[in-house]
Amino acid sequence: MAATEISVLSEQFTKIKELELMPEKGLKEEEKDGVCREKDHGSPRELEAACTSGALQDSVLEEEVELVPATSEESEKHMLTLQTVHFTSEAVELQDMSLLSIQQQEGVQVMVQQAGPGLLWLEEGPRQSLQQYVAISIQQELYSLQEMEVLQFHALEENVMVASEDSKLAVSLAESAGLIKLQEGQEKNQLAERTKEQLFFVETMSGDERSDEIVLTISNLNVEEQEDQPTTDQADVEKAKSTKNQRKTKGAKRTFHCDVCMFTSSRMSSFNRHMKTHTNEKPHLCHLCLKTFRTVTLLRNHVNTHTGTRPYKCNDCNMAFVTSGELVRHRRYKHTHEKPFKCSMCKYASVEASKLKRHVRSHTGERPFQCCQCSYASRDTYKLKRHMRTHSGEKPYECHICHTRFTQSGTMKIHILQKHGENVPKHQCPHCATIIARKSDLRVHMRNLHAYSAAELKCRYCSAVFHERYALIQHQKTHKNEKRFKCEHCSYACKQERHMTAHIRTHTGEKPFTCLSCNKCFRQKQLLNVHFRKYHDANFIPTVYKCSKCGKGFSRWVSLLKSQFCGLAELGGPGSGSLLRLQSGCPPGLHHPKAGLGPEDLLPGQLCHTTAGTGLSPLAA
DNA sequence: AGCCCAGCCGCCCTCTGCTGGTGTCGA
DNA sequence: ATCGACACCAGCAGAGGGCGGCTGGGCT
Structure with missing residues (x-):
């Protein structure tokens, strides 16, 4: 206008x-x-x-x-x-x-x-x-x-x-x-x-x-x-101007028809009032925000929003409203819960007819609001507007703590709760001990692990069959420490197949890993690597584990230990992949990296004799 | 013309749930 | 080193609640 x-x-x-x-x-x-x-x-x-x-x-x-x-x-x-x-x-x-x-x-x-x-x-x-x-x-x-x-x-x-x-x-x-x-x-x-x-x-x-x-x-x-x-309003005015009104002789019932829309009225005052809606004429101006209004009443209601004047106060809460209609609606929503508009297809009922209309679209599948950039269509305008952010990349919501931005307020809210909250609620799975932060993820967990599977789920290690993944996994864990791989030629048994493969070669004499420099063959790739570094790599500096008391050097950490102790049934050094197993009688305070120490504890020369007892002092963490 | 009321539209919000990418961990 | 499993996480959409504002009917 x-x-x-x-x-x-x-x-x-x-x-x-x-x-x-x-x-x-x-x-x-x-x-x-x-x-x-x-x-x-x-x-x-x-x-x-x-x-x-x-x-x-x-x-x-x-x-x-x-x-x-x-x-x-x-x-x-x-x-x-x-x-x-x-x-x-x-x-x-x-x-x-x-x-x-x-x-x-x-x-x-x-x-x-x-x-x-x-x-x-x-x-x-x-x-x-x-x-x-x-x-x-x-x-x-x-x-x-x-x-x-x-x-x-x-x-x-x-x-x-x-x-x-x-x-x-x-x-x-x-x-x-x-x-x-x-x-x-x-x-x-x-x-x-x-x-x-x-x-x-x-x-x-x-x-x-x-x-x-x-x-x-x-x-x-x-x-x-x-x-x-420039033409829209003008066109409306033009159409409005062309409105034909019907005149009748005095005393006869008359109807006034609007040519712009379908509006009809038997009252001229209503008709005139309606026609002004086609002119976009808003002569009443709010001096506070410059917004214009058609009628003084609308202007007054609007100015009330500036001044905070809300004459219609709710008796049951502190809310107050500019118009009586807003108060009535508020009371229905918050206090009386009267929902006059009922869905004929389900139990849904709403306070407002427009809500029922929106709800009915969920039954009919109607999606009147089409995205102009993709095939998406929504059932209401807000969803389309929200969807458009996926095209624009707009992220209007920002976490006030870490300033991460989000496309939806709900996403930000859950982020703040989970990342920055103190009493973060957890969700306990009713079928297992799993605790999951998000309810939706618990649902995924339930679906993946606890849902009934019509197909039989077979154990990898035995003939057991299950219909729930969680039960299968729990069962397979019982096979965990079994030395399931047994040698056909001797009593050797192990837990991992690759170990058995390497062991079998001790019987067959197979040495599939050949040094390219000297043609020497090895049963394991790791042995070949050690050989190559030791004899063919000019940059190789051998590690020396030095006893800080006597100064003797060892190429392997285990060798250092062996030189000092007896009663160690099975020893392995760093890089061997096997655990240092301490049996009874082993010196107290003996440590191994895999027994709780960090990599820095592997540095050669850190081991030292103690003045008493076993000769080794506990390694400081 | 002004007021009240009801109906309607639009906007914004929350709650909810699904999806796919990612990091971690264990085998 | 590799791979699979899974919790974690952000993105996204469905549904519905609540309210502001506009319009028309009826009345004074």
Whole structure:
């Protein structure tokens, strides 16, 4: 709609209030062409119309209109003789409509399109169809419509032209000699070259119900359109202007139809109110945030959101609301739990009909909101908006502790809880001892490990069969320390197959690993590697495990130990892969890397004799 | 015209659950 | 060294709750 001038906003708001509070004030038109168009508010209704127009104008004019009290000296009225002609249906198919024309000295014809009873739209420009328009003839006056920002016409009612149910907003004018009767061709000739539309808002008011006086208030509606969408609102206005209203003779039931939408109403006031929704006209401006509203009530409700004024307070909690409807709805949600809207397909019920409508889509599968970048479609607008983040990469939610960003608030919430929370809830699996942080992951755990499997799950080591993975795994663990691999040629047994493979070669004599430098063969790859490093690698520095007491060096850690102790049934050094097994009688404090020490404890020379006992001191961790 | 009320739309939120990538651990 | 299993984690979508705001009917 209109881009309202910001420079005068706060004052405009004040002015609206003034207009409401001080109806005794009148409006004085600013002089632009040397003609002071001072209105004489002869009746309360006329005054009301002027106030309305003033408020409207405030929102669309660049310059303010000063509020001045009406004085007796404002006698310079512009009594405009409005003349009408009733076209016959045969002539122009303008059934039951009047034609008004404005005749100006420049000879400009301004067409007035009747958008509804009491609501006329003036517009310059070529017409598509004569029957949509009403022309006004203004005689004896020099008005350039571009300069008629707020102008009231006083017309003499003479004939029956009922435009409203109450005969209050009627334009009824007599035929006169000043009438310019436009024919379709003539109209085109006169107006075809006009391309720029000039919109005026015309409100008709009867000056006095007992008099014949009709007051037309014309407001300049030339407003700044937004450049990116210059035609939409205009088109709406155009359509709204073409709305045909049905008039009937007094006493007959009438229905008013909106041509823009399907709206109909038997009441003209409702119809007029509705038609304003098509004009995007929002003359009531919030002086705090510059937002504009159609009605004073909406503006007041809005201003209440700024001031915190919430007159409707809930008796059961501390909530308060701007409107009574919001309070009722709140009470249903929070206190009464009344859910009048029930789903016919399930037990779902909701407080609001729109929620039921949304819910029903989960039954029908309807997905009206299509993503423009992929095949996804959602059942409501929010999900589509949320989905669009997957295309934009937007992550609007940031963890206030580690500043990790997330696409959804719920994801961030669970992150904060799990990563930064103190009393993190855990989820115990009901079938095993597993504890999992997230409920959804527990569900995955249950599905993977505890779900019944129709297919038989066979043990790798024996013939046992299970139907639950967890039971299978638990069973296979019983095979863990078994020396399941037994040598066919001797009593040797081991737990790992690769060990058995290496052992078998001691019987077969197979030595599959050959040194490329000297052609010596080995049973194990590891033996070949040691050989190569020792005899063929120039950079190889042999490790020496040195006794710190006697200074003797050993190539292997185990050799060092063997030189000092007896009673060690099985020894292995670092890199051998086997554990140092200590039997009873072994010196206390003897340590091995795999018995709890770190790699630094393997450094040669760290071992040392103790002064007593075993000769070895405990290795410091 | 103003007010109240009901209905409706839209927005934002939470809760929930599934999915796939990743790190860790044990075999 | 490799591989498989699995808990962990972020991404993403479904469903529904709650509220702000707009519109129209009816009334005063």
